[in-house]
Amino acid sequence: MVKRTPEQAEETRRKILAAARHLFETKGYRDTSIAAIVDEAGTTKGALFYHFSNKEALFREVWTELQLEMDAETRAAAAAAISSTDPYAAFLAGTRVYFKWASTEAYQRIVLTDGRAVMGLERWQEDDDRLGRNNVANGLRYLAKQGHISEARIVPMSVMLLNALNGAGFSLSRKDPGVTADNLFEAFEELLRGLR
């Protein structure tokens, strides 16, 4: 049988995505061959190239999947932590969750490491802007309205703080001596609250 019902087709597409995500997360983009993906998914190259135009497009879908999950979780955490006493609370809750993501091997491999190299810089920046950076910028905008940070600094600060968190994630997973998750995040909080 070669033709399936739409539900069956959707299922094979899902299987391919799952296999690709698993392999990209554990072995990285370069060391994951199309053959390995379809093997793990239990299908063939024909199916893969029918559902995805090429390896890079498949990767981009996995990338987006991860980013959307991260985005939803951080936004939810920030929204849940809005406080009337501490204006930093919501922002810090969101960044804390992001930091947790940035400490996972999956996020590091797919988003922070391979993402930049595989997708061109242009595309990576486009999409990255929409998610991580926009969230940080929005958080900072809120703090700026309260007068805790300069309005003109929102953009540069959002870039730097987001990358600071990325670096913190790498540092944690590389087990730098004397570094823990709390340790790192407190340092980040100090960095943030130090802004005028």
Added chain:
Amino acid sequence: MVKRTPEQAEETRRKILAAARHLFETKGYRDTSIAAIVDEAGTTKGALFYHFSNKEALFREVWTELQLEMDAETRAAAAAAISSTDPYAAFLAGTRVYFKWASTEAYQRIVLTDGRAVMGLERWQEDDDRLGRNNVANGLRYLAKQGHISEARIVPMSVMLLNALNGAGFSLSRKDPGVTADNLFEAFEELLRGLR
């Protein structure tokens, strides 16, 4: 003629390195084939694989070359800027130079983007520690001795500040609206001086 004098051999090795560097900088690791490198270098695959064990080793040499150049320049700038009035002066001078490097396409491609993806994380971290991060950590150690920053924060802060600068470099070269080199670096300085 197939065998050359040692000087000639060193020359072809140099040519291969130069061609590889040029192509890695402009096209990236993945889009640069061995054939293209030896073509630009005016030699053959035999020569390349005689001088370098594989494509990754060749890349790592280019990577190290760039890092050493950056390292020398930043250290020199920091040393030249030591001031008796402002304890931050030397550190800021060094980071300013590093920021300049982080804004170039070459450094972004080779060190910040492809380096992580090509070399494994382990190797990248090893070498990165020796250079960029160690310099930042030393600068912070100096500030800590003067009491401008907590001793316990040196490691986490060095990671985060270095990555903040990397992000700033990307932001600049991507021409984020309302962002300039001075703009970004002033924000970085604010971030640093805000630390207790």
Added chain:
DNA sequence: AGTTTTACATACCACTGGTATGATAAAGCA
């Protein structure tokens, strides 16, 4: 002078991402 070693050049190979073609069952239509 003869032998060994260095510095390549060339031919070759397994594998890769991607394409072209073929096959078959579902869906649309008369």
Added chain:
DNA sequence: TGCTTTATCATACCAGTGGTATGTAAAACT
């Protein structure tokens, strides 16, 4: 219901890739 079309793959194939094996000539050494 029968016929055609089309969606969903499976298979065979291809150009290009990083890497290896082999050949070879000049330098270096004894």
